[in-house]
Amino acid sequence: MSSPANGRQRRPIGASLSSAPGTFASSSSAVTVVENAAELSFGAEFDDVQILSNAQVAVILQMSAQNALVRDEELHDVYKKTQRYVERFNTMKNNEKEHQELVDELDNLQGALTTFRKETEDANSEELELHGFEVAALMNLVATDTVVEEAVALIPSLSRFPESAVDEILDLIRSTMIRIVSYGS
Amino acid sequence: MFYVKTLEHEIELEPIHFGQKLRATIVRLLKEEVEGLALANYGFVVNVIEVPEDQIRGNIIEYDTGNVVFFVKYTALLLRPFVNEVVDATVAQCNELGFFAYVGPLRIFVSKHSMPEDMFNGFDGERDSWVSDDKEVVISSGCGVRLKIKGRTVEQGNITAIGTIKDNYLGLIDDGSGEGEGL
Numbered sequence: 447m448s449s450p451a452n453g454r455q456r457r458p459i460g461a462s463l464s465s466a467p468g469t470f471a472s473s474s475s476a477v478t479v480v481e482n483a484a485e486l487s488f489g490a491e492f493d494d495v496q497i498l499s500n501a502q503v504a505v506i507l508q509m510s511a512q513n514a515l516v517r518d519e520e521l522h523d524v525y526k527k528t529q530r531y532v533e534r535f536n537t538m539k540n541n542e543k544e545h546q547e548l549v550d551e552l553d554n555l556q557g558a559l560t561t562f563r564k565e566t567e568d569a570n571s572e573e574l575e576l577h578g579f580e581v582a583a584l585m586n587l588v589a590t591d592t593v594v595e596e597a598v599a600l601i602p603s604l605s606r607f608p609e610s611a612v613d614e615i616l617d618l619i620r621s622t623m624i625r626i627v628s629y630g631s
Numbered sequence: 632m633f634y635v636k637t638l639e640h641e642i643e644l645e646p647i648h649f650g651q652k653l654r655a656t657i658v659r660l661l662k663e664e665v666e667g668l669a670l671a672n673y674g675f676v677v678n679v680i681e682v683p684e685d686q687i688r689g690n691i692i693e694y695d696t697g698n699v700v701f702f703v704k705y706t707a708l709l710l711r712p713f714v715n716e717v718v719d720a721t722v723a724q725c726n727e728l729g730f731f732a733y734v735g736p737l738r739i740f741v742s743k744h745s746m747p748e749d750m751f752n753g754f755d756g757e758r759d760s761w762v763s764d765d766k767e768v769v770i771s772s773g774c775g776v777r778l779k780i781k782g783r784t785v786e787q788g789n790i791t792a793i794g795t796i797k798d799n800y801l802g803l804i805d806d807g808s809g810e811g812e813g814l
Binding site: 502 | 632633634635636637666667672673675676677678680708710713714715716717718719721733734735736775777780798799800
């Protein structure tokens with residue numbers, strides 16, 4: 447299941463190391479889910495999480511940084527590194543927009559993607575929907591010129607959708623992206 | 632990938648802190664202890680978003696020390712690499728075995744075996760960069776690369792990952808100065 451081209455590859459199954467006293471560490475179970483984002487298998491403890499795209503994180507960190515400034519608190523190293531990272535790789539930013547507007551736009555996009563439904567054409571006719579991970583990955587990786595082929599190569603689990611559906615999804619993201627970036631407040 | 636999750640933490644407080652500002656003290660201590668930490672399975676705690684009012688429980692007085700142990704539930708913003716996830720990263724340094732790239736605080740190593748064939752021998756010691764055979768692609772410190780995470784290692788208080796740029800649509804994004812084209 448792993449490609450032989452890689453040199454060092456260690457995958458800790460059910461890592462149970464505790465990094466600091468009092469930290470909430472997970473215990474390893476006898477049968478662990480092999481995590482694989484390409485198949486959307488993440489393990490039970492990630493069932494109830496909300497996954498965020500870089501753009502949303504950027505807004506959150508900006509707002510939080512302002513609060514910290516007001517309270518005269520130091521921002522720690524991990525925070526600053528993360529903020530620098532999301533600022534750099536954020537495709538949906540607009541410095542002139544109000545934070546609340548951005549949050550609304552991004553939440554709308556996330557909502558639209560999450561509620562995106564597609565009926566399969568085969569006999570089962572079940573409804574396909576996007577997993578939270580796929581939604582965030584799409585919002586992170588898609589650019590205005592991304593084609594269906596690229597999107598499916600980057601996010602393999604999208605292959606369960608017909609091409610037309612993936613195209614629709616990309617359109618959704620593209621239009622929101624253009625709207626956020628070009629609309630000056 | 633960034634995600635939000637509710638976690639729980641234990642804080643031990645000495646009686647001297649009890650008083651008007653008890654709640655603020657607990658929140659402050661929680662942030663100091665937890666933010667920036669790398670939890671084994673949940674990833675890096677980037678930020679404590681919220682400590683809900685009713686989520687601080689503390690009824691136990693330790694008879695040895697007189698301190699009280701508080702169990703605090705909080706929502707945190709976490710960063711964790713998932714296997715087979717594609718992320719953009721910033722290149723930090725190159726050596727003859729590969730290069731290191733960072734996603735925020737997370738360090739990812741891409742070995743030369745995980746680079747396309749035409750870059751395998753492309754390490755340029757003088758310029759500290761990886762160059763493809765046709766000289767088109769130059770990966771050096773400060774560049775943005777799109778890579779796929781292949782594995783995750785958890786060591787004492789730190790999480791690192793292994794990545795690859797060998798697949799389609801992965802590799803150099805920009806050279807750190809302006810716009811560029813993805814491979």
